[in-house]
Amino acid sequence: MGSSAAAARALRLSARCARTLPAVQAGTELRHRASADRRNLSVQAAAEAGKLKSIDDLPGPSLPTTLYWLFVKGYADKSHLLQGVQRSLYGPIWRSRFGPFDIVNVASPELIAQVIQQEGRYPSRAELPHWKEYRELRGQAYGLHVDTGPEWYRIRRALNPKMLKLREVSAYAPIIHQVIGDLLRRIEVLRSLSQDQVTVSDLASELHKFGFEGISSILFETRLGCLQEDIPPDTLRFIAAVNEMLTLSETVVLFPRWSRGVLPFWRRFVQAWDDLYDVARSLVDRRIAEIQAQVCSGEPAEGMYLTYLLSSDRLSRAEVYISLTELLLGGVDTTSNTLSWALYHLARDRGVQDRLYGEVSAVCPDRREPITEDLSRMPYLKAVIKETLRLYPVVPGNGRFVSEDAVVVGNYWFPKKTQFHLCHYATCHDEDQFVDAEVFAPKRWLRAEAPGSVCGRAAPGFYRHHPYSFLPFGVGVRACVGKRVAEMEMFFALSRLMQHYEVRPEPGAPVVEPKTRTLLIPSKPINLRFLPRA
Numbered sequence: 001m002g003s004s005a006a007a008a009r010a011l012r013l014s015a016r017c018a019r020t021l022p023a024v025q026a027g028t029e030l031r032h033r034a035s036a037d038r039r040n041l042s043v044q045a046a047a048e049a050g051k052l053k054s055i056d057d058l059p060g061p062s063l064p065t066t067l068y069w070l071f072v073k074g075y076a077d078k079s080h081l082l083q084g085v086q087r088s089l090y091g092p093i094w095r096s097r098f099g100p101f102d103i104v105n106v107a108s109p110e111l112i113a114q115v116i117q118q119e120g121r122y123p124s125r126a127e128l129p130h131w132k133e134y135r136e137l138r139g140q141a142y143g144l145h146v147d148t149g150p151e152w153y154r155i156r157r158a159l160n161p162k163m164l165k166l167r168e169v170s171a172y173a174p175i176i177h178q179v180i181g182d183l184l185r186r187i188e189v190l191r192s193l194s195q196d197q198v199t200v201s202d203l204a205s206e207l208h209k210f211g212f213e214g215i216s217s218i219l220f221e222t223r224l225g226c227l228q229e230d231i232p233p234d235t236l237r238f239i240a241a242v243n244e245m246l247t248l249s250e251t252v253v254l255f256p257r258w259s260r261g262v263l264p265f266w267r268r269f270v271q272a273w274d275d276l277y278d279v280a281r282s283l284v285d286r287r288i289a290e291i292q293a294q295v296c297s298g299e300p301a302e303g304m305y306l307t308y309l310l311s312s313d314r315l316s317r318a319e320v321y322i323s324l325t326e327l328l329l330g331g332v333d334t335t336s337n338t339l340s341w342a343l344y345h346l347a348r349d350r351g352v353q354d355r356l357y358g359e360v361s362a363v364c365p366d367r368r369e370p371i372t373e374d375l376s377r378m379p380y381l382k383a384v385i386k387e388t389l390r391l392y393p394v395v396p397g398n399g400r401f402v403s404e405d406a407v408v409v410g411n412y413w414f415p416k417k418t419q420f421h422l423c424h425y426a427t428c429h430d431e432d433q434f435v436d437a438e439v440f441a442p443k444r445w446l447r448a449e450a451p452g453s454v455c456g457r458a459a460p461g462f463y464r465h466h467p468y469s470f471l472p473f474g475v476g477v478r479a480c481v482g483k484r485v486a487e488m489e490m491f492f493a494l495s496r497l498m499q500h501y502e503v504r505p506e507p508g509a510p511v512v513e514p515k516t517r518t519l520l521i522p523s524k525p526i527n528l529r530f531l532p533r534a
């Protein structure tokens, strides 16, 4: 264990030495520091003058109250709902303490904006001591989620260009369409095997395979065949490991280090991470071998994401492994759950589905595959995805660990190293921000439409929600690196599914509520009927 941790440290040190910040950047950093110091002095002065309250003045539940809510009232897997309950009890900012956590919850867009504005140059979501411990145990690089400060930023800058630039991401359209073609064939097979010849059961699990195939075809430039009849064992292993790791991550962090050998959680957590990492590493290695073979035979080594990352030479091999593991981890459940919820609502709302179908067939007649340029003429398609993410933000609560400076939020002063929890689920479901907040109404996102009613109720101010009340991909330099890829996958998949099928719920299908397992996921299987369009 000691030697692998030392290897990781050596790797990080050598990376640091090789990439000393250029003078210009250092200058900017000094200026940034100076202005932060000035702000800090005025914050400190205000606090000392007694104008500001302190963290100890915040309202919030005691430990027994929290335990009561979680385990007696049953909010343990519905922590997204607890945000709204606690906001109504304590107001838009409150403190909760639980095990090793001491958290300041923020549940109004104005206060969330204040936290983000003070997040500093290298924002951090949360300290993940148990993820760090695992990486040190295995001698791996830290990667995006664990690394902090300039080290995080260096990795992020290497990953951004082929993920966040629209022009670059458009190059992935053909491969995404190929994968969607496989999804359509898979749906045909599943329908034909079902009792009534139209139902696809547990849609979310099928869309997980689609999500895995989609993102890995971009990242690893390899088709894995996740949507074929015989699903590759590594795909199943990865999907199971994501579930296990995310579930255990919430538990492991509560227990002290000495319990690692006594309780079963840590061992299972390590095994889940091993599976995630091994799958990603073997995909990277497979592609590297292909590239080497291409180069040896004089062929140009062309590719998409991984080829670019390797050839840019900005990350060490260990950093490439962990970055690809993290991109894969971020890119499967997020898009697949969002698509599941979108289809779930479209099936229940014929009006919305007809309108979406009308838009898709007007822009892409005769089932023409949409191209990136078509998307600017599909505002309703975008509105459907936005509305889905508003009702079901996959990341229902985000974090900011403000480590560099003291900050002021509301009229409270917080010392540095305060952990903030940004309650996005609560703000997305806030009636003050979104009229008829619990109703699936994509048209609320269409600015061109005259303000009217969502469900028969007049709604002046309809569109005027605060921009920080809806941040499904986060915000600022730390925002989701896969946003553009995710949107493209979801826009194309949904429009092609609409071209081919009308979706309907099973007769007597139950209402499916979301539950929290770090991410917001369906609490029961979603089964839908896929009726072929004429």
Ligand code: HEM
Residues within 6 Å of the ligand: 125, 144, 145, 156, 215, 326, 327, 328, 330, 331, 332, 334, 335, 338, 389, 393, 394, 395, 398, 399, 471, 472, 473, 474, 475, 476, 478, 479, 480, 481, 482, 483, 485, 486
């Ligand atoms: C519906 C789809 C998705 C949603 C709603 C989503 C949402 C988010 C959110 C809220 C964050 C935190 C941002 C912040 O702290 O401000 C995040 C981070 C991240 N996402 Fe996504 N995501 C999605 C798809 C993807 C995809 C497809 C990928 C991979 C290609 C991905 C990879 C990541 C990574 C690696 C991070 C960490 C970035 C960092 O810490 O620098 N996500 N995502």
